[in-house]
Amino acid sequence: MIPNLARLSERARTSGDRPALFVAGQMIDYRELARRVDETERGLGALGVASGDVVAVLLENGLAFAEILHAIAQRGAILLPLNARLTPRELAFQLEESGASILIHGAGPLADLAAESAALIDASQTLDRFEVNSEKAPALAAVAAARSEAPTEHPRIDPARTLALIYTSGTTGSPKGALLSHRNLFWNAIGSAMNLGVTPEDRWLVCMPLFHVGGLSILLRAALYGSAAILHERFDPERVNRALDDEEVTLVSWVPTMLERVLAARGGRRAPPSLRCVLLGGGPAPSGLIESARSQGFPIAATYGLTEAASQVATQVPTLAEPEGASGLRPIFGTQLDTIDDDGKSVRGRPGEILVRGPTVMEGYWNRREESERALRGGWLHTGDIGVLDAVGALEVLERRCDLIISGGENIYPSEIERVLLEHPAVIEAAVGGRADADYGRRPIAWLVATPGQALDSAEIRRFCVDRLAGYKIPVEFTVVDSLPRTATGKLRREQIT
Amino acid sequence: MIPNLARLSERARTSGDRPALFVAGQMIDYRELARRVDETERGLGALGVASGDVVAVLLENGLAFAEILHAIAQRGAILLPLNARLTPRELAFQLEESGASILIHGAGPLADLAAESAALIDASQTLDRFEVNSEKAPALAAVAAARSEAPTEHPRIDPARTLALIYTSGTTGSPKGALLSHRNLFWNAIGSAMNLGVTPEDRWLVCMPLFHVGGLSILLRAALYGSAAILHERFDPERVNRALDDEEVTLVSWVPTMLERVLAARGGRRAPPSLRCVLLGGGPAPSGLIESARSQGFPIAATYGLTEAASQVATQVPTLAEPEGASGLRPIFGTQLDTIDDDGKSVRGRPGEILVRGPTVMEGYWNRREESERALRGGWLHTGDIGVLDAVGALEVLERRCDLIISGGENIYPSEIERVLLEHPAVIEAAVGGRADADYGRRPIAWLVATPGQALDSAEIRRFCVDRLAGYKIPVEFTVVDSLPRTATGKLRREQIT
Numbered sequence: 001m002i003p004n005l006a007r008l009s010e011r012a013r014t015s016g017d018r019p020a021l022f023v024a025g026q027m028i029d030y031r032e033l034a035r036r037v038d039e040t041e042r043g044l045g046a047l048g049v050a051s052g053d054v055v056a057v058l059l060e061n062g063l064a065f066a067e068i069l070h071a072i073a074q075r076g077a078i079l080l081p082l083n084a085r086l087t088p089r090e091l092a093f094q095l096e097e098s099g100a101s102i103l104i105h106g107a108g109p110l111a112d113l114a115a116e117s118a119a120l121i122d123a124s125q126t127l128d129r130f131e132v133n134s135e136k137a138p139a140l141a142a143v144a145a146a147r148s149e150a151p152t153e154h155p156r157i158d159p160a161r162t163l164a165l166i167y168t169s170g171t172t173g174s175p176k177g178a179l180l181s182h183r184n185l186f187w188n189a190i191g192s193a194m195n196l197g198v199t200p201e202d203r204w205l206v207c208m209p210l211f212h213v214g215g216l217s218i219l220l221r222a223a224l225y226g227s228a229a230i231l232h233e234r235f236d237p238e239r240v241n242r243a244l245d246d247e248e249v250t251l252v253s254w255v256p257t258m259l260e261r262v263l264a265a266r267g268g269r270r271a272p273p274s275l276r277c278v279l280l281g282g283g284p285a286p287s288g289l290i291e292s293a294r295s296q297g298f299p300i301a302a303t304y305g306l307t308e309a310a311s312q313v314a315t316q317v318p319t320l321a322e323p324e325g326a327s328g329l330r331p332i333f334g335t336q337l338d339t340i341d342d343d344g345k346s347v348r349g350r351p352g353e354i355l356v357r358g359p360t361v362m363e364g365y366w367n368r369r370e371e372s373e374r375a376l377r378g379g380w381l382h383t384g385d386i387g388v389l390d391a392v393g394a395l396e397v398l399e400r401r402c403d404l405i406i407s408g409g410e411n412i413y414p415s416e417i418e419r420v421l422l423e424h425p426a427v428i429e430a431a432v433g434g435r436a437d438a439d440y441g442r443r444p445i446a447w448l449v450a451t452p453g454q455a456l457d458s459a460e461i462r463r464f465c466v467d468r469l470a471g472y473k474i475p476v477e478f479t480v481v482d483s484l485p486r487t488a489t490g491k492l493r494r495e496q497i498t
Numbered sequence: 499m500i501p502n503l504a505r506l507s508e509r510a511r512t513s514g515d516r517p518a519l520f521v522a523g524q525m526i527d528y529r530e531l532a533r534r535v536d537e538t539e540r541g542l543g544a545l546g547v548a549s550g551d552v553v554a555v556l557l558e559n560g561l562a563f564a565e566i567l568h569a570i571a572q573r574g575a576i577l578l579p580l581n582a583r584l585t586p587r588e589l590a591f592q593l594e595e596s597g598a599s600i601l602i603h604g605a606g607p608l609a610d611l612a613a614e615s616a617a618l619i620d621a622s623q624t625l626d627r628f629e630v631n632s633e634k635a636p637a638l639a640a641v642a643a644a645r646s647e648a649p650t651e652h653p654r655i656d657p658a659r660t661l662a663l664i665y666t667s668g669t670t671g672s673p674k675g676a677l678l679s680h681r682n683l684f685w686n687a688i689g690s691a692m693n694l695g696v697t698p699e700d701r702w703l704v705c706m707p708l709f710h711v712g713g714l715s716i717l718l719r720a721a722l723y724g725s726a727a728i729l730h731e732r733f734d735p736e737r738v739n740r741a742l743d744d745e746e747v748t749l750v751s752w753v754p755t756m757l758e759r760v761l762a763a764r765g766g767r768r769a770p771p772s773l774r775c776v777l778l779g780g781g782p783a784p785s786g787l788i789e790s791a792r793s794q795g796f797p798i799a800a801t802y803g804l805t806e807a808a809s810q811v812a813t814q815v816p817t818l819a820e821p822e823g824a825s826g827l828r829p830i831f832g833t834q835l836d837t838i839d840d841d842g843k844s845v846r847g848r849p850g851e852i853l854v855r856g857p858t859v860m861e862g863y864w865n866r867r868e869e870s871e872r873a874l875r876g877g878w879l880h881t882g883d884i885g886v887l888d889a890v891g892a893l894e895v896l897e898r899r900c901d902l903i904i905s906g907g908e909n910i911y912p913s914e915i916e917r918v919l920l921e922h923p924a925v926i927e928a929a930v931g932g933r934a935d936a937d938y939g940r941r942p943i944a945w946l947v948a949t950p951g952q953a954l955d956s957a958e959i960r961r962f963c964v965d966r967l968a969g970y971k972i973p974v975e976f977t978v979v980d981s982l983p984r985t986a987t988g989k990l991r992r993e994q995i996t
Contacts, residue, residue, distance in 0.1 A: 013891040014693075014828045031890075190688060194723055195512075197697030200815050225692055226831070317698050330512045333724065392529075393511040 008034035008070050008223060009154050015226035022203070022247065023063045023231040030226065033066070040071035047130060049102060051076035054165060056100040056127075057211075058082040058091070058114050061233050064132045065210050066219055068104060073182070073220075076157050079164045080177070081211035085410070085470045088113060090175075092120035094167050095127060098177055098366060102128045159183040165366055166213055168307040168411065175416065177366035178308045180213070187359035188310040189221040191332030195315050196251070196277050196301060202227035205243055205252040207235045208409065214253055214281060217311045237265035248274045255282030255409030257440055260289055263296065271297035277318035281305050283406030283441055284397065294320050304329055304397045308381055310360040313337070314395045328394030334358050338380060339389045347389075351398055354387045355380035405434035405442050410472050412444050414494065417475065420468045421446060424461060426454040431484045432475060433497025446475035447484060447497050456480045506532035506568050506721060507652050513724035520701070520745065521561045521729040528724065531564070538569035545600060545628060549574035552596045552663060554625075555709075556580040556589070556603040556612050559731050562630045563708050564717055566602060571680070571718075574655050577662045578675070579709035583908070583968045586611060588673075590618035592665050593625060596675055596864060600626045657681040663864055664711055666805040666909065673914065675864035676805045678711070685857035686808040687719040689830030693813050694749070694775050694799060700725035703741055703750040705733045706907065712751055712779060715809045735763035746772045753780030753907030755938055758787055761794065769795035775816035779803050781904030781939055782895065792818050802827055802895045806879055808858040811835070812893045826892025832856050836878060837887045845887075849896055852885045853878040903932035903940050908970050910942050912992065915973065918966045919944060922959060924952040929982045930973060931995025944973035945982060945995050954978045 011020070012034035020033040028036070049055055055077050059065045072079045080098050082091055095103065095117060105114035111131055118127055163185055165177040204222060206229050208215045222229040230243055240262050243249055252275070254262070259280060278293070281303040290300050301318040305311040314329035314337060331337045339352030346352075361381045364372030375382055384404075387397045405412040414432035421430035429449035434442035450456040458478040465474045485496040509518070510532035518531040526534075547553055553575050557563045570577045578596050580589055593601065593615060603612035609629055616625055661683055663675040702720060704727050706713045720727040728741055738760050741747055750773070752760070757778060776791070779801040788798050799816040803809040812827035812835060829835045837850030844850075859879045862870030873880055882902075885895045903910040912930035919928035927947035932940035948954040956976040963972045983994040 010831070013834075014831060016890050193691060193696065195698070197695070197699075198691065199695035199697065200693070201695075224831070333508070333512060333722070336511075392514050 008037045008074065011223055011226055018200070018226060019203075019228040020222065021063065021066055021229055021231055023066070024233070026063070028063065033070070036063075036067050037070040037074060040067040041074050044068075044071055044075055044077065047102060047128065049075060049077050052078065052161075053102070054078045054080050054098045054100040056080040056082055056095055056098070056103040058084060058103065058105040058110055058117075059132065059210075060084065060106055060110065061206065061210050061215070061231055063231075064106075066229075066231065068132070069210070069216065069219060070223065073157070073163055074154060076155075076161055078162045079216075081164065081166060081216060083167075083209070083211050083470070084110060084113065085472060087467055087470055088116035088120055089468055090470060091117035093175065094177070096121040098165055100127060102130060104130050104132055107131060157182055159186065160363075162363070164213075164216065166216075166307050176368050176371060178362045179364055179366055180307075180310050180362055184310040184360050184362060185217060185220050186224070187334050188217055188312060188332075189224045191334045191358075191360065192217075192221060192312055192315070193225065194333035195312075195330065196279070196318060198225045198227065199250070200227060201248075202250045203230055203248055204228070205230045205232070205240070205247075205249045207232040207240055207258070208253055208255070212409075213307045213311045214305065218253060235261075237261040241266050241269075244272050244275060245269075248272075250274055251277045251279065253279045253281065255406075256280065256285035256289060257408045259285070259293055259298075260439070263289075263293060263298075266296075268296070271299075275299065277301050279303050279312075279315070281312070282409035284399075302329060304354075304385075304387075304395065306356070306381075306383060308362045308375065308383075309335070309356050309358075310362070313356050313360075328388075328390055328396045330394055331358075332360075335360060337389060337393070337395055339387055349388065349390060351386050351388050354383045354385045354395070354397070356383060357381065405432075405444050407434070407437070407443050407472055408440040412473050414444070417444060417446065417465075417469060417473055420465060421448065421461065423468075424464050426451050426456050427461070428452070429484055431492055431494065431497050433494055435476070435498050444473065444475045445477040445479070445497065447479050447481050449483060450480060506535045506572065509721055509724055516698070516724060517701075517726040518720065519561065519564055519727055519729055521564070522731070524561070526561065528721075531568070534561075534565050535568040535572060538565040539572050542566075542569055542573055542575065545626065547573060547575050547600060550576065550659075551600070552576045552578050552598040554578040554580055554593055554596070554598040554601040556582060556601065556608055556615075557630065557708075558582065558604055558608065559704065559708050559713070559729055561729075562604075564727075564729065566630070567708070567714065567717060568721065571655070571661055572652065574653075574659055576660045577714075579662065579664060579714060581665075581707070581709050581968070582608060582611065583970060585965055585968055586614035586618055587966055588968060589615035591673065592675070594619040596663055598625060600628060602628050602630055605629060655680055657684065658861075660861070662711075662714065664714075664805050674866050674869060676860045677862055677864055678805075678808050678860055682808040682858050682860060683715060683718050684722070685832050686715055686810060686830075687722045689832045689856075689858060690715075690719060690810050690813070691723065692831035693810075693828065694777070694816060696723045696725065697748070698725065699746075700748045701728050701746055702726070703728045703730070703738065703745075703747045705730040705738055705756070706751055706753070710907075711805045711809045712803065716751060733759075735759040739764050739767075742770050742773060743767075746770075748772055749775045749777065751777045751779065753904075753939075754778065754783035754787060755906045757783070757791055757796075758937070761787075761791060761796075764794075766794070769797075773797065775799050777801050777810075777813070779810070780907035782897075800827060802852075802883075802885075802893065804854070804879075804881060806860045806873065806881075807833070807854050807856075808860070811854050811858075826886075826888055826894045828892055829856075830858075833858060835887060835891070835893055837885055837893075847886065847888060849884050849886055852881045852883045852893070852895070854881060855879065903930075903942050905932070905935070905941050905970055906938040910971050912942070915942060915944065915963075915967060915971055918963060919946065919959065921966075922962050924949050924954050925959070926950070927982055929990055929992065929995050931992050933974070933996050942971065942973045943975040943977070943995065945977050945979050947981060948978060 011030045016031035019027050020030045021028040159182045162179045163182045164180045167175045167177050204218050206218050278298050278300050299318040301316045303312050303315040305313050312332050314331045335358035338355040341347045341352050357380045386399050387395050417432045418430045421427050428451040431447045432444050435445045437443045485493040509528045514529035517525050518528045519526040657680045660677045661680045662678045665673045665675050704716050776796050776798050797816040799814045801810050801813040803811050810830050812829045833856035836853040839845045839850050855878045884897050885893050915930045916928045919925050926949040929945045930942050933943045935941045983991040
């Protein structure tokens, strides 16, 4: 019964002449976007993409990404958004495990990355690659025209169908694909609107990558609301400030590092009056930063979200002043929160593991029945994060799961890095921790124990990591130690690795 | 998968300290409202109301109405809101046909009306009456306390369940109950929000009766959005103006007569800056009125709605200027429109019957399979109203179904009045039409043909109507004629009765 989430024809009918996207100096209205999406969908059809197929997308933010996202949704296919900062090895893992049938990628360095990634996967896998030059979108239209498929029909998509398969290290540290359905993303949009509000004049500035759920979900929300997104190819604080001042931005999503850099580039100028909400996610923000932003007129709404719950889980009401009394985050409408102690008992007013239930929670991880059941046991998503729920139901997030390092808005899972380090013959033990960093929040560092009789060289280890790990995951410091800090029972004391 | 529409405990959890209602000089926050609704629901339980039971409510606008509405929703029972302007005879029909098991009514004149109505229904019918003094709400709490039912559980309500049974004369002129489900009213709230926008600071002024879907749906929307409603017991233009000026009203729903009276009482003062939308429904408004309101700063959003579609079907974006180009109404999100000619073929750009499809369209009429199938044939609600859909999908409503008279926001169906007139022995033929009226839009008048050999006396006929028809339905003029204007085939030419 969900009315056509992400079916652009619906929006084109009700809001055809209203702006959908501002991108690369163009304004695209809903009618034009729907036309382009129909063409792109015919292109996907001509390339053999059927309902239920996984379409991997390696593109920078841009019109082509938006077109392909909606075309995939409309076709009932599944989007696998690839993080352009990953290494070919990391991408190959996602391509192979997801069973993607086609990889749509950009030109230049993205084409090279796509080629290298595809070359690494099992030769038995059929993976067509298709290059889209995002400056010449709609790029798939040419394919459609060439193969002249019939006009696009818009069959009803079952809301339980998967719309996106987004890799995250999840709650156990090894990358796995969270399955987000049309329904999950629909309820994220509704829940967000009921907390943050929505107006027909809204313009949501997107300067975070669309390959993360935080960016992706903004485009889907805008299409549902009939409001506009302003899409930046990449984060550039100067350009963000120009947009804030000149383009009637009403909402923006940032991670703390971005907010800090925007403020620094702004030189004390106040926020524009049009700006009604800064959705600040991606890890804890220093309270000084939030205070300083609010004092300059930025209405901050701190949020806590997860890929597994289609982004926002609990969010503040946007405000210029630290709210009196309950300053915590309120679950978005439709979402329920609980906190449990080590025995699994529900607790209030003291720290516990944060559990999430509601229509935004994923169906599970792709092809990982056991890990899915563990993450979703008892009907609740077990986040591994620690928080306090107060008497009125507001959440304070104390720490993301102890092994998670959030660095400039990217999630880094130490166990993934440790596995790579242990592949090196000179490393017998490895532990990765997060060191506080003024710009990034935290950055990864590694402690290593050398294999007896082998010499450990930091530069060599760093080189070893470079083609195995995205740059932001590579530890900024390697320290050789005699032994790792452990508890009496041998459990790593990761909090000491700083 | 609808998250708990009208389950106040949900809102109390996420927005407990935010205002839910401003009524009779009090502010009730969501936590307090949820507490009162729980008590009221226990009261309903103590009175024997079970899931699926029809609860008739004859109350003026007030806190008690809001409490009972939400308590009924929470219990999975069905609300039958009674129009306090109807006669006991008209009410008895609804009570009997709906099979209501309990009638909750106000004190004073409402108690008398309730007693007279109940006395008229079939003695075999069990109908408990329960008086609620709305000044002492929550009135049912006392019942609950006295009978000490256990604390309220909140089982999940299937969204397909009926939430309200609202009598309307529908498309054939005889009163019948439109069945509106939780899902219908939920999607009305979502669709409305996607068109009009919603903000956490919204305050929606309700000065139209809650027994109509237009008023009722505002309370349900507010609970979903977590925003506030300002509830007036009755429409008083002076009080409305005070609220506009002093109470940060952001939205208001009016019919044209109300707008006109508010403007007259306002004496040229501009609309307050907080007001972001005037939802103007209940029949066509004179364009001079809309222009004049806009020039005084009232952002008008004309709307077209029906009880059978849970209120709004198509609505303008709120605006201070007549929109350029397409000035028509846009279907609310999730709703589809069509117009058909006399042969049932879809037409564009010229007048046709307006059809409506989508998640807000009722399941059918209570206990009227044949009329339901006719109204909903082919999966579309056939409204009987005439409109033009333009190329971009905007709707201009030309006229409500030719036999509908909208008078001061109330729908009047000539056939219902004609049936009453024909019961009088001196009347052999009767026809009712709508005469243009500066204050009410239109008012009913009657043309009568006398039974041969009998004298027809207007005063006598008027007296005959008084206990059979609500005051607003009684023709303001009776004219005795020799014959009624008819087409060659004998069909009444109602447009000539003016």
